[in-house]
Amino acid sequence: EAGVAQSPRYKIIEKRQSVAFWCNPISGHATLYWYQQILGQGPKLLIQFQNNGVVDDSQLPKDRFSAERLKGVDSTLKIQPAKLEDSAVYLCASSLETGIGYTFGSGTRLTVV
């Protein structure tokens, strides 16, 4: 079974620039999540999709972050404009069932300078 694919692996941008991350979940997984993991912290949920629809985006900074999941498969997460405090690893995960046993990708490490 192929895992969760994410790209790019690393990204360095200047503050106020924009950036986008891509995720391809495990085939058949209806639920997709984006997490932000700041160094030394546990992952924090940004947004959860069930197929095409958003289930939870309560912790997504909507003034600068946006996410979409087209056709219930791939997803993109965008930051515009980026701030220094957005430096983190952005993890995508997918699961068959909500709330148990997510499979994570390797993440995109973002550095904002």
Add this chain to the structure above:
Amino acid sequence: QKEVEQDPGPLSVPEGAIVSLNCTYSNSAFQYFMWYRQYSRKGPELLMYTYSSGNKEDGRFTAQVDKSSKYISLFIRDSQPSDSATYLCAMSALDKIIFGKGTRLHILP
């Protein structure tokens, strides 16, 4: 009070020792309790999950949940250098998973 509390470590133990990792939580609605392992520059991978209270064993790993004390543990027997990683506890009430900060574990050869 945070929903999930976990000591960040680092925790260093000699190879072959028994390791005990712990988390406490405040939300009594949590029903599923998970342990993830995260190697450097990798995403977390699910080690074990337990439903409600009790113990679960998988090879050298044992997970314990005490819902009355809101306390969960992961024990690693015969620890190996390859067990060196960050261990994240995680909990769910079947809506979303809440993670602890993670404990960095070093197994010394």
